Amino acid sequence: xxxxxxxxxxxxxxxxxxxxxxxxxxxxxxxxxxxxxxxxxxxxxxxxxxxxxxxxxxxxxxxxxxxxxxxxxxxxxxxxxxxxxxxxxxxxxxxxxxxxxxxxxxxxxxxxxxxxxxxxxxxxxxxx
Amino acid sequence: xxxxxxxxxxxxxxxxxxxxxxxxxxxxxxxxxxxxxxxxxxxxxxxxxxxxxxxxxxxxxxxxxxxxxxxxxxxxxxxxxxxxxxxxxxxxxxxxxxxxxxxxxxxxxxxxxxxxxxxxxxx
Numbered sequence: 277x278x279x280x281x282x283x284x285x286x287x288x289x290x291x292x293x294x295x296x297x298x299x300x301x302x303x304x305x306x307x308x309x310x311x312x313x314x315x316x317x318x319x320x321x322x323x324x325x326x327x328x329x330x331x332x333x334x335x336x337x338x339x340x341x342x343x344x345x346x347x348x349x350x351x352x353x354x355x356x357x358x359x360x361x362x363x364x365x366x367x368x369x370x371x372x373x374x375x376x377x378x379x380x381x382x383x384x385x386x387x388x389x390x391x392x393x394x395x396x397x398x399x400x401x402x403x404x
Numbered sequence: 405x406x407x408x409x410x411x412x413x414x415x416x417x418x419x420x421x422x423x424x425x426x427x428x429x430x431x432x433x434x435x436x437x438x439x440x441x442x443x444x445x446x447x448x449x450x451x452x453x454x455x456x457x458x459x460x461x462x463x464x465x466x467x468x469x470x471x472x473x474x475x476x477x478x479x480x481x482x483x484x485x486x487x488x489x490x491x492x493x494x495x496x497x498x499x500x501x502x503x504x505x506x507x508x509x510x511x512x513x514x515x516x517x518x519x520x521x522x523x524x525x526x527x
């Protein structure tokens with residue numbers, strides 16, 4: 277394989293060239309997985325402010341209510357929705373459901389994901 | 405294209421692969437419930453320390469949060485292992501990474517559970 281990954285060439289793993297279009301779903305799942313794992317670790321870390329009492333936690337919340345953090349939060353929501361919907365397809369395909377139509381299913385799920393992300397963006401930035 | 409179907413990798417048992425898939429489904433369900441409860445049942449969200457304490461006084465909440473913590477951490481770490489296996493690492497490196505993931509994942513679960521129980525017991 278022209279861009280087969282190896283520990284020394286791990287960046288190739290994200291390279292969508294020379295791959296089947298359907299493999300983009302696979303790459304997308306991996307990128308969102310890494311993003312969500314980083315978020316999970318940060319999330320658990322910052323929640324230690326809860327152990328420090330009301331003052332520490334409430335001032336932390338004030339900080340993350342700023343637009344920069346909200347944008348980052350929207351990125352997490354987007355990653356979660358994409359990873360979740362794509363994940364459902366992977367589970368179904370793995371048990372033999374919808375294997376033949378998986379490209380169409382991927383396209384539909386990604387369209388639904390975009391709608392979902394737009395909804396969250398609307399609620400986060402325009403309703404509050 | 406058969407290559408797109410998820411299947412156990414080399415050095416990944418069928419049980420670990422199955423766990424990754426099923427825990428993913430559990431997370432989708434728990435996260436959906438989380439969003440409905442936190443954003444529709446609790447109007448205005450849970451944005452202050454006092455809100456969180458009140459929310460956690462319902463015994464279902466800490467149970468669900470600990471379940472979510474365990475599934476999220478394990479799914480995430482098993483998934484990171486899958487990505488790492490894609491790099492064709494040596495068995496020695498796999499053993500090292502396995503221990504690191506068990507140590508870090510176990511630590512995250514112990515810490516998270518401690519935090520949930522601390523909040524549930526009133527801060």
